[in-house]
Amino acid sequence: MLVADRIPPHLILVKLAAAAVVLTFFGVSDVLGATVPKASPRGACDALADARCCKWLNIAEDLQANLFEHSCDEDALEAIRLAFHDGIGRSRAMEWNQTFWGGADGSILKFSDIELAYPENHAVDDIVHALKPFAEAHAVGYGDLVQFAAAVGTSNCPGAPRLRFLAGRRDALTAAPASLVPSPAAPASDILLRMHDAGFTSDDLVALLAAHSVGRQRTLDPTAGGLPLDSTPEAFDTQFYLDVLLAGTRFPGNGSHYGEARSPLETQFRLISDAEVARHPLTACAWQSFINRQDKMMDAFRDAMLKLSVNGQDLARLVDCSEVIPPAPLQYWTKPIAYPPGTGPADVDRTCFDAPFPSLSASSRNS
Numbered sequence: 001m002l003v004a005d006r007i008p009p010h011l012i013l014v015k016l017a018a019a020a021v022v023l024t025f026f027g028v029s030d031v032l033g034a035t036v037p038k039a040s041p042r043g044a045c046d047a048l049a050d051a052r053c054c055k056w057l058n059i060a061e062d063l064q065a066n067l068f069e070h071s072c073d074e075d076a077l078e079a080i081r082l083a084f085h086d087g088i089g090r091s092r093a094m095e096w097n098q099t100f101w102g103g104a105d106g107s108i109l110k111f112s113d114i115e116l117a118y119p120e121n122h123a124v125d126d127i128v129h130a131l132k133p134f135a136e137a138h139a140v141g142y143g144d145l146v147q148f149a150a151a152v153g154t155s156n157c158p159g160a161p162r163l164r165f166l167a168g169r170r171d172a173l174t175a176a177p178a179s180l181v182p183s184p185a186a187p188a189s190d191i192l193l194r195m196h197d198a199g200f201t202s203d204d205l206v207a208l209l210a211a212h213s214v215g216r217q218r219t220l221d222p223t224a225g226g227l228p229l230d231s232t233p234e235a236f237d238t239q240f241y242l243d244v245l246l247a248g249t250r251f252p253g254n255g256s257h258y259g260e261a262r263s264p265l266e267t268q269f270r271l272i273s274d275a276e277v278a279r280h281p282l283t284a285c286a287w288q289s290f291i292n293r294q295d296k297m298m299d300a301f302r303d304a305m306l307k308l309s310v311n312g313q314d315l316a317r318l319v320d321c322s323e324v325i326p327p328a329p330l331q332y333w334t335k336p337i338a339y340p341p342g343t344g345p346a347d348v349d350r351t352c353f354d355a356p357f358p359s360l361s362a363s364s365r366n367s
């Protein structure tokens with residue numbers, strides 16, 4: 001992928017044209033990690049309500065076959081995270097004084113040399129380099145591709161809602177300035193201000209953080225690479241909202257690191273930002289309300305992701321291609337969540353008293 005970045009754009013086109021010729025003879029489908037666009041199966045396209053969405057069927061197939069491999073693993077997770085790091089790049093204060101317009105505009109791909117230098121974007125460099133060739137090969141905008149890849153990636157995660165996808169974003173004219181992506185070391189008050197400036201409510205933030213239910217940290221403590229952010233990283237479920245409320249007792253892996261809070265379990269990594277948002281007076285009750293309420297969480301995440309995915313864009317220009325997004329597998333979501341082994345109700349740091357704390361089983365899902 002790094003190689004593709006160094007090839008001047010006109011040479012990529014030559015390569016793609018050459019590959020397209022090869023394709024017609026041999027049916028070969030891999031160029032620079034992305035396939036050359038080919039006509040969709042006529043039937044699949046005809047079945048779409050809007051023919052303008054047809055090309056996105058090919059792109060979904062290409063991403064699944066050549067990047068995600070139909071899994072909810074590192075590439076899909078980084079793609080979901082990238083949708084946030086692109087979409088959050090908007091500031092209403094800067095729109096007000098007319099210094100910057102941004103949002104879900106693909107600036108993190110288009111101006112990757114600038115935005116990947118920001119510390120909060122260091123862990124999304126691989127997915128940025130991996131996605132660019134797909135945009136070139138299929139001749140779609142960066143802003144569209146970032147949000148589309150997140151929606152397709154999410155569809156690989158058991159328990160996730162089926163995200164919507166609108167196509168036709170205007171791509172970025174400038175890079176997003178530094179400090180628009182929240183830091184994992186930030187207090188909740190800073191994060192809430194940043195979210196508000198970017199166009200989001202405190203409820204939106206709590207809903208968006210459901211993504212951490214399948215997330216892992218790979219860079220804050222490299223010696224504990226891959227430690228999940230909740231005890232059921234295989235499921236897009238509400239376990240995350242319970243786990244983050246359990247009293248933190250230790251730093252798993254190699255000591256304390258930037259952005260790391262004490263975790264209740266040796267097998268789990270807790271971000272300071274998650275711990276803070278779970279306990280802040282403006283967010284604690286929304287946070288608690290998702291525990292063991294899979295359907296409520298799914299609806300809220302789907303709606304907040306739609307808002308994120310069109311942040312700063314003119315809705316009237318966009319075409320609804322949601323029908324192209326596959327539904328996610330549901331196998332985990334009917335399972336009630338439970339206290340992880342060794343923990344129980346006495347370990348909950350309660351900060352919301354507006355509603356009773358949900359009653360949960362003490363057994364682990366694996367026992």
Ligand code: HEM
Pocket residue numbers: 074077078080081084123182183184185191208209211212214215216217218219220221259271273
């Ligand atoms: C306050 C806001 C947030 C902060 C401070 C934050 C911070 C982080 C950090 C530090 C990591 C670990 C990165 C690594 O070491 O590899 C992470 C992982 C992740 N984040 Fe967030 N995040 C926030 C919100 C979000 C949102 C809104 C989404 C998506 C909607 C998201 C999606 C993810 C995903 C999917 C991962 C896992 C990536 C992987 O497994 O490779 N995050 N986040």
Ligand SMILES: *[C@@H]1O[C@H](CO)[C@@H](O)[C@H](O)[C@H]1NC(C)=O
Pocket residue numbers: 093094097099
């Ligand atoms: C515009 O607003 C931003 C955010 O409040 C501020 O950082 C920046 O200095 C302002 N720029 C001008 C030219 O007023």
Ligand SMILES: *[C@@H]1O[C@H](CO)[C@@H](O)[C@H](O)[C@H]1NC(C)=O
Pocket residue numbers: 223254
């Ligand atoms: C923790 O990691 C740092 C940097 O990676 C290293 O210098 C240090 O020796 C490690 N400590 C332990 C206890 O493994």
